[in-house]
Amino acid sequence: MTGIVCAYLKEAKPLIKYFNLKKINDKFSIYENKKISLIISNQGRLNSAIATTYLLSTRNISNIINFGIAGSSEFEIGEIFLVNKINNKFFPDILISHPFRESEIICFDEVVESGNYKLVDMESEGFFKAAIKFLKSHQIHLIKIISDNLVCFRPSDEFMNNLITSHLKSIENYINSLKEPKHFDLKVVENLAKKYDLSFSQKEQLKNRIMYYLLNNLELPDIDFKKSERKNDFRRIMNEFKI
Amino acid sequence: MNLRFSHIYVEKRVKNEEYVKEILAKFPKAEIIEINHYKDRFNPYYQSFRAQKEAQSLILAKKEAPFIYEASDLIQKQDINFFYTTPMLNCIYDCHYCFLQGMYPSSNLVLFTNFDDFFNETEKLYKKLGNMFLSISYDTDILAVENLFGVAKKWADFVKDKDIKLELRTKAVNVDFPYQKNLVFAFSLSPEIVIKKYEKFTPSLEARIKAVKKVIKKGFKPVIVFDPIIKVPNFKEVYREFLNKVFSEIDYKDIESIVYGTFRMNSTQFKIIKKQLLSDIYYYPYNVKNGIVEYEDKKEVIEFIESLLPDVKKFKV
Numbered sequence: 001m002t003g004i005v006c007a008y009l010k011e012a013k014p015l016i017k018y019f020n021l022k023k024i025n026d027k028f029s030i031y032e033n034k035k036i037s038l039i040i041s042n043q044g045r046l047n048s049a050i051a052t053t054y055l056l057s058t059r060n061i062s063n064i065i066n067f068g069i070a071g072s073s074e075f076e077i078g079e080i081f082l083v084n085k086i087n088n089k090f091f092p093d094i095l096i097s098h099p100f101r102e103s104e105i106i107c108f109d110e111v112v113e114s115g116n117y118k119l120v121d122m123e124s125e126g127f128f129k130a131a132i133k134f135l136k137s138h139q140i141h142l143i144k145i146i147s148d149n150l151v152c153f154r155p156s157d158e159f160m161n162n163l164i165t166s167h168l169k170s171i172e173n174y175i176n177s178l179k180e181p182k183h184f185d186l187k188v189v190e191n192l193a194k195k196y197d198l199s200f201s202q203k204e205q206l207k208n209r210i211m212y213y214l215l216n217n218l219e220l221p222d223i224d225f226k227k228s229e230r231k232n233d234f235r236r237i238m239n240e241f242k243i
Numbered sequence: 244m245n246l247r248f249s250h251i252y253v254e255k256r257v258k259n260e261e262y263v264k265e266i267l268a269k270f271p272k273a274e275i276i277e278i279n280h281y282k283d284r285f286n287p288y289y290q291s292f293r294a295q296k297e298a299q300s301l302i303l304a305k306k307e308a309p310f311i312y313e314a315s316d317l318i319q320k321q322d323i324n325f326f327y328t329t330p331m332l333n334c335i336y337d338c339h340y341c342f343l344q345g346m347y348p349s350s351n352l353v354l355f356t357n358f359d360d361f362f363n364e365t366e367k368l369y370k371k372l373g374n375m376f377l378s379i380s381y382d383t384d385i386l387a388v389e390n391l392f393g394v395a396k397k398w399a400d401f402v403k404d405k406d407i408k409l410e411l412r413t414k415a416v417n418v419d420f421p422y423q424k425n426l427v428f429a430f431s432l433s434p435e436i437v438i439k440k441y442e443k444f445t446p447s448l449e450a451r452i453k454a455v456k457k458v459i460k461k462g463f464k465p466v467i468v469f470d471p472i473i474k475v476p477n478f479k480e481v482y483r484e485f486l487n488k489v490f491s492e493i494d495y496k497d498i499e500s501i502v503y504g505t506f507r508m509n510s511t512q513f514k515i516i517k518k519q520l521l522s523d524i525y526y527y528p529y530n531v532k533n534g535i536v537e538y539e540d541k542k543e544v545i546e547f548i549e550s551l552l553p554d555v556k557k558f559k560v
Contacts, residue, residue, distance in 0.1 A: 084250065084274060084276055085276055085278075088278075088279060088283075089279075089283055091252075091276075091283075091284055091287075093290060093291070093294065093295060093300075094249075094250060094274075094298075095246065095294055095295065095297060095298035096246070096298070097246060097249075102274050104276070132287075132289035135289075136289055136290060136291040136294065137287070137289050137290050137291070138290075138291055138294045138295070182521070184521070205528075208526045208527075208528070209526070209528075211523070211526040212523045212526035212527060215521065215522065215523035215526065216476060216523050218476075243527065243528065
C-alpha cells in the first residue's frame, strides 16, 4: 500500500477524486482505497510528522509520499518536482526513473515571503524525519507543485484543482512504478514446527535449510512420518534435506 | 534502464577541483546535488544497501586521515609490509559474499578526490619502511571503473620509481593499462555458475581468462585468486571442471602465485547481510569460530581444492 500525506484538504481533493478514495472513520482525516491511504496532516512540520507517524503505525505501507504545494523564487507556478534533498541534510533516495524534475527543498516554520529558494515548504522535514523511523529512504518520496513565487496567499479550490489536475496521470504512473517488497512464503516451516512441536531454535535451523532449498530451486522433501520425540523428529526432518 | 550514477553528490569543498569537473563532464544527464560532507549522505542508517545497488549514486568527496591501513587477517598477506588504502568506498559489482554489505549503510560509490593527501601519507610510510605491498582494490574493484575515474593510473604513476608493489585485485577485464614492473595484477576467478549466481554485474569467466592471458602476453606474471570458494550444489564437479578449464587455458608457469580461501565472514557482518540479502549463501550450515563464520568442512574443501592446484607459490587463508 502507498501512503500519501497532504497538509491541506485543498491539495488532496484532486487526488481523492482521481483515485476514488473514500473517507473513513478515523481519528485523522483519512481517505482510502485498496492501494492508497491518504491522510490530511494540517500545516507545519510537527503536524506532518504526527500524521505520517499515525499512518505508518496503523497501515501496512511500503512507500509514502508527501504531496503538496511549495513556494519558489526560481521556478514557475505549476511546475512539479521530486525532492532530492531536504534542508541540506536529508536525502530521499531516488532509485527509479521518473518524469519529474528534481530539486532540493528548504523547510521553514513560517511562510517565506522573500529570499532565493528553489523550493520552500513547511512540512517536508517533519514528514521525512517521521518516515525514516519506519521505512528506508528509497521508500520515502516528496512531490511538490509550485503554487507561488514566495507570496503569502490563500489559494481557492479552483486554483488548486487547476494546479494539480494536469499532473495526476504522471503521479499515478509514479505510484505504480514503486516497488512492493518481496515476501517468501514459509508456511511449510510453521506447519512442520506445529506438527512435530519444534523449539524456536530448531525452527530457525529448519528455516535456513528450507530457504537454501527454495533459493536453489530444489524440490522440498515431503516430510510425513509419525510424531515421536521432539529431538528425534527434528533430526529426521533435517536428514531429509541433503546439502 | 540503468540508473547507475544518475545522481552525483558533490562535497562543496571539492566541487571546484579540476578532477571533479572532469568527472562531472562525463555524466551530463546526472542530477548534481551539493552536500556538506560525504558522511551526511553515506552514513544515515535509514538507507537500503540492497536497493541502492540497483541504482548506485556517486559521491565525490575529500577523505580525511587515516589514508593507509594495515591489512586484515581475513585477507591474504602475500608480502611483508602489507597495507591497503581506500581511494573508493564500495564497488560497482554486486557480489553476494562481499563483506562491504555488512560494513556500510550505503552501497553508493564514494570516490575520494584528494589524491595528493593519499600520496603524501603513503610516501611518509614508505620512507620509513623502505618497501611496501599496497592494495588499492581492497574496498572496491578499482579497475572496473578505471575508464571513468582513472584512479589506478594515478597510483601507478605515483609508485613508478618506488619499491612499492601495487596490487590491482580485480574481476574486471579492463587491463589496457600502462604496464610497469611493480604492478601486481590479481585476477579473481570463479566458476561460471558462481559468477552468474553470486557476482552480479561482473564479466564472465571466459572474459576474465582472456584478460589474464593478455596480461601474461605483456610479460607480466599475474596472481590468480580463487577466493571465496563457494560450496555450490555439486561443488566438487563444478570446481574440478572450473580449475581444469582455467589451467588448460592458462599455463601455470606463467603465473606468479595462487591465492585461495573458502567463504568466510565476520559473524556480525554475516547477520546484517542475511537480513538484507536473499541469497542461499546465507542459509548454508556454517560453524562460527572466534567470531568468524566458515564452512563446517572447511578443511576437506581446502584439501580438495589443493589437490587440483598446480605446483606454484600458494597463499591460503
